[in-house]
Amino acid sequence: TQLLEQSPQFLSIQEGENLTVYCNSSSVFSSLQWYRQEPGEGPVLLVTVVTGGEVKKLKRLTFQFGDARKDSSLHITAAQPGDTGLYLCAGRGAGSYQLTFGKGTKLSVIP
Amino acid sequence: GAGVSQTPSNKVTEKGKYVELRCDPISGHTALYWYRQSLGQGPEFLIYFQGTGAADDSGLPNDRFFAVRPEGSVSTLKIQRTERGDSAVYLCASSPGASTGELFFGEGSRLTVL
Numbered sequence: 001t002q003l004l005e006q007s008p009q010f011l012s013i014q015e016g017e018n019l020t021v022y023c024n025s026s027s028v029f030s031s032l033q034w035y036r037q038e039p040g041e042g043p044v045l046l047v048t049v050v051t052g053g054e055v056k057k058l059k060r061l062t063f064q065f066g067d068a069r070k071d072s073s074l075h076i077t078a079a080q081p082g083d084t085g086l087y088l089c090a091g092r093g094a095g096s097y098q099l100t101f102g103k104g105t106k107l108s109v110i111p
Numbered sequence: 112g113a114g115v116s117q118t119p120s121n122k123v124t125e126k127g128k129y130v131e132l133r134c135d136p137i138s139g140h141t142a143l144y145w146y147r148q149s150l151g152q153g154p155e156f157l158i159y160f161q162g163t164g165a166a167d168d169s170g171l172p173n174d175r176f177f178a179v180r181p182e183g184s185v186s187t188l189k190i191q192r193t194e195r196g197d198s199a200v201y202l203c204a205s206s207p208g209a210s211t212g213e214l215f216f217g218e219g220s221r222l223t224v225l
Contacts (some may be wrong), residue, residue: 004153041219043202100156104152
Protein backbone atom coordinates (compact mmCIF):
# COMPACT_ATOMS: atom_id res chain seq x y z
CA THR A 1 0.00 0.00 0.00
CA GLN A 2 1.36 3.41 -0.98
CA LEU A 3 0.95 5.96 1.80
CA LEU A 4 1.04 9.74 1.45
CA GLU A 5 1.77 11.79 4.56
CA GLN A 6 0.66 15.41 4.51
CA SER A 7 1.87 18.13 6.84
CA PRO A 8 0.81 20.17 8.59
CA GLN A 9 -2.60 18.65 9.26
CA PHE A 10 -4.07 22.05 10.22
CA LEU A 11 -2.89 25.55 9.33
CA SER A 12 -4.45 28.86 10.33
CA ILE A 13 -2.86 32.03 8.98
CA GLN A 14 -3.62 35.70 8.43
CA GLU A 15 -4.56 37.05 5.03
CA GLY A 16 -1.47 38.07 3.08
CA GLU A 17 0.89 35.52 4.64
CA ASN A 18 2.76 32.86 2.69
CA LEU A 19 2.56 29.14 3.45
CA THR A 20 3.85 25.77 2.30
CA VAL A 21 2.25 22.38 2.74
CA TYR A 22 4.03 19.10 2.18
CA CYS A 23 3.18 15.67 0.82
CA ASN A 24 5.69 12.86 1.46
CA SER A 25 5.92 9.17 0.74
CA SER A 26 8.46 6.36 0.74
CA SER A 27 6.98 5.20 -2.59
CA VAL A 28 7.64 6.46 -6.09
CA PHE A 29 4.66 7.84 -7.97
CA SER A 30 4.23 8.08 -11.74
CA SER A 31 2.07 11.15 -11.24
CA LEU A 32 0.89 13.27 -8.36
CA GLN A 33 -2.13 15.52 -8.15
CA TRP A 34 -3.28 18.24 -5.78
CA TYR A 35 -6.98 18.75 -5.10
CA ARG A 36 -8.88 21.31 -3.05
CA GLN A 37 -12.06 20.36 -1.23
CA GLU A 38 -14.62 22.67 0.36
CA PRO A 39 -17.19 21.52 2.94
CA GLY A 40 -20.05 19.55 1.41
CA GLU A 41 -18.37 19.25 -1.95
CA GLY A 42 -16.12 16.80 -3.75
CA PRO A 43 -12.42 17.48 -4.34
CA VAL A 44 -11.52 19.63 -7.35
CA LEU A 45 -8.26 19.18 -9.23
CA LEU A 46 -5.69 21.99 -9.00
CA VAL A 47 -2.70 20.47 -10.80
CA THR A 48 -1.05 17.27 -12.03
CA VAL A 49 2.74 16.81 -11.97
CA VAL A 50 4.44 13.90 -13.70
CA THR A 51 8.15 14.70 -14.06
CA GLY A 52 10.66 14.64 -11.21
CA GLY A 53 11.67 18.21 -10.31
CA GLU A 54 8.70 19.68 -12.15
CA VAL A 55 7.39 23.06 -10.99
CA LYS A 56 3.95 24.34 -11.96
CA LYS A 57 2.38 27.66 -11.12
CA LEU A 58 -1.30 28.46 -10.89
CA LYS A 59 -1.68 32.16 -10.07
CA ARG A 60 -0.46 32.46 -6.44
CA LEU A 61 -0.02 28.68 -6.05
CA THR A 62 3.30 26.96 -6.84
CA PHE A 63 3.51 23.17 -6.97
CA GLN A 64 6.73 21.17 -7.00
CA PHE A 65 7.30 17.45 -7.58
CA GLY A 66 10.40 16.05 -5.90
CA ASP A 67 13.32 14.85 -8.02
CA ALA A 68 12.75 11.26 -6.91
CA ARG A 69 8.97 11.55 -7.44
CA LYS A 70 8.29 10.62 -3.81
CA ASP A 71 7.24 13.99 -2.47
CA SER A 72 5.61 17.26 -3.42
CA SER A 73 4.96 20.70 -2.01
CA LEU A 74 2.35 23.39 -2.47
CA HIS A 75 3.33 26.99 -1.77
CA ILE A 76 0.73 29.76 -1.57
CA THR A 77 1.85 33.37 -1.80
CA ALA A 78 -0.19 36.13 -0.15
CA ALA A 79 -3.00 33.85 0.99
CA GLN A 80 -6.56 35.05 0.59
CA PRO A 81 -9.70 34.00 2.53
CA GLY A 82 -10.87 32.30 -0.66
CA ASP A 83 -7.92 29.89 -0.35
CA THR A 84 -9.55 28.36 2.73
CA GLY A 85 -10.24 24.65 2.29
CA LEU A 86 -8.87 21.13 2.54
CA TYR A 87 -5.83 20.54 0.32
CA LEU A 88 -5.31 16.93 -0.70
CA CYS A 89 -2.40 15.35 -2.50
CA ALA A 90 -3.00 12.14 -4.41
CA GLY A 91 -0.60 9.83 -6.22
CA ARG A 92 -0.67 7.01 -8.74
CA GLY A 93 1.92 4.27 -8.87
CA ALA A 94 3.30 3.04 -12.18
CA GLY A 95 0.68 1.04 -14.06
CA SER A 96 -1.95 1.64 -11.40
CA TYR A 97 -5.38 3.15 -11.91
CA GLN A 98 -5.82 3.62 -8.18
CA LEU A 99 -5.38 7.17 -6.93
CA THR A 100 -4.17 7.19 -3.31
CA PHE A 101 -4.97 10.28 -1.25
CA GLY A 102 -3.24 11.78 1.75
CA LYS A 103 -5.26 12.87 4.79
CA GLY A 104 -5.13 16.49 3.73
CA THR A 105 -4.13 19.86 5.13
CA LYS A 106 -7.00 21.97 6.42
CA LEU A 107 -6.17 25.62 5.70
CA SER A 108 -7.96 28.58 7.24
CA VAL A 109 -7.09 32.07 6.05
CA ILE A 110 -8.32 34.73 8.44
CA PRO A 111 -9.28 38.12 6.96
CA GLY B 112 -26.40 18.67 -15.31
CA ALA B 113 -22.88 18.39 -16.63
CA GLY B 114 -21.23 17.12 -13.48
CA VAL B 115 -21.19 13.87 -11.52
CA SER B 116 -24.50 13.40 -9.75
CA GLN B 117 -24.87 11.35 -6.55
CA THR B 118 -28.06 10.36 -4.78
CA PRO B 119 -29.14 10.49 -2.07
CA SER B 120 -27.11 13.38 -0.72
CA ASN B 121 -27.90 12.21 2.81
CA LYS B 122 -28.96 8.82 4.08
CA VAL B 123 -29.71 7.90 7.69
CA THR B 124 -30.26 4.25 8.40
CA GLU B 125 -30.27 1.82 11.28
CA LYS B 126 -27.61 -0.74 12.03
CA GLY B 127 -28.21 -3.93 10.07
CA LYS B 128 -30.15 -2.32 7.22
CA TYR B 129 -29.31 -2.44 3.51
CA VAL B 130 -28.46 0.75 1.58
CA GLU B 131 -27.86 1.67 -2.04
CA LEU B 132 -25.98 4.75 -3.18
CA ARG B 133 -26.22 5.87 -6.80
CA CYS B 134 -23.71 7.65 -9.02
CA ASP B 135 -24.45 9.16 -12.43
CA PRO B 136 -21.08 10.03 -14.05
CA ILE B 137 -20.31 12.65 -16.65
CA SER B 138 -21.63 11.50 -20.02
CA GLY B 139 -18.98 9.70 -22.04
CA HIS B 140 -16.63 9.05 -19.11
CA THR B 141 -15.61 5.41 -19.19
CA ALA B 142 -13.79 5.29 -15.85
CA LEU B 143 -15.73 5.45 -12.57
CA TYR B 144 -14.38 5.38 -9.03
CA TRP B 145 -15.92 5.05 -5.57
CA TYR B 146 -14.14 6.50 -2.55
CA ARG B 147 -15.09 6.71 1.12
CA GLN B 148 -14.17 9.75 3.22
CA SER B 149 -14.42 9.68 6.99
CA LEU B 150 -14.39 12.85 9.07
CA GLY B 151 -10.97 14.47 9.05
CA GLN B 152 -9.53 11.99 6.56
CA GLY B 153 -8.69 11.97 2.89
CA PRO B 154 -10.74 9.89 0.45
CA GLU B 155 -10.08 6.16 0.69
CA PHE B 156 -10.25 4.12 -2.54
CA LEU B 157 -12.97 1.49 -2.72
CA ILE B 158 -13.44 0.33 -6.33
CA TYR B 159 -12.70 1.32 -9.92
CA PHE B 160 -14.74 0.50 -13.03
CA GLN B 161 -13.57 0.67 -16.61
CA GLY B 162 -16.74 0.36 -18.63
CA THR B 163 -19.02 -2.26 -17.11
CA GLY B 164 -16.37 -4.29 -15.33
CA ALA B 165 -14.79 -3.75 -11.94
CA ALA B 166 -11.13 -3.45 -12.88
CA ASP B 167 -9.96 -3.05 -9.28
CA ASP B 168 -12.08 -3.77 -6.21
CA SER B 169 -9.17 -4.13 -3.82
CA GLY B 170 -10.40 -1.26 -1.64
CA LEU B 171 -13.74 -2.78 -0.69
CA PRO B 172 -13.40 -3.38 3.07
CA ASN B 173 -15.35 -6.67 3.22
CA ASP B 174 -18.02 -8.71 1.46
CA ARG B 175 -20.82 -6.50 2.78
CA PHE B 176 -19.81 -3.97 0.14
CA PHE B 177 -20.60 -4.49 -3.53
CA ALA B 178 -20.84 -2.21 -6.55
CA VAL B 179 -22.24 -2.59 -10.05
CA ARG B 180 -22.21 -0.66 -13.29
CA PRO B 181 -24.34 -2.82 -15.59
CA GLU B 182 -24.51 -0.56 -18.65
CA GLY B 183 -21.20 1.23 -18.28
CA SER B 184 -22.76 4.46 -17.06
CA VAL B 185 -24.68 4.69 -13.77
CA SER B 186 -23.15 2.84 -10.84
CA THR B 187 -24.68 1.67 -7.57
CA LEU B 188 -22.74 1.00 -4.38
CA LYS B 189 -24.55 -1.51 -2.20
CA ILE B 190 -23.90 -2.03 1.49
CA GLN B 191 -25.49 -4.95 3.33
CA ARG B 192 -25.98 -5.27 7.10
CA THR B 193 -24.73 -1.76 7.72
CA GLU B 194 -22.56 -1.07 10.77
CA ARG B 195 -21.94 2.19 12.64
CA GLY B 196 -18.39 2.16 11.29
CA ASP B 197 -19.76 2.46 7.76
CA SER B 198 -20.82 6.05 8.51
CA ALA B 199 -18.91 8.32 6.12
CA VAL B 200 -19.25 10.36 2.95
CA TYR B 201 -19.19 8.13 -0.11
CA LEU B 202 -17.68 9.95 -3.08
CA CYS B 203 -18.04 8.96 -6.72
CA ALA B 204 -15.71 10.23 -9.42
CA SER B 205 -15.46 9.74 -13.16
CA SER B 206 -12.80 10.40 -15.77
CA PRO B 207 -12.64 10.22 -19.57
CA GLY B 208 -10.11 7.38 -19.52
CA ALA B 209 -8.26 5.03 -17.28
CA SER B 210 -4.80 6.45 -16.97
CA THR B 211 -3.40 9.61 -15.45
CA GLY B 212 -6.12 12.16 -15.89
CA GLU B 213 -8.24 14.29 -13.63
CA LEU B 214 -10.98 12.75 -11.53
CA PHE B 215 -14.26 14.67 -11.50
CA PHE B 216 -15.98 14.16 -8.18
CA GLY B 217 -19.60 14.37 -7.19
CA GLU B 218 -20.68 16.05 -3.97
CA GLY B 219 -20.94 12.73 -2.19
CA SER B 220 -23.57 10.77 -0.30
CA ARG B 221 -23.36 11.20 3.46
CA LEU B 222 -24.29 7.92 5.16
CA THR B 223 -25.11 7.84 8.85
CA VAL B 224 -25.70 4.48 10.51
CA LEU B 225 -27.41 4.77 13.89
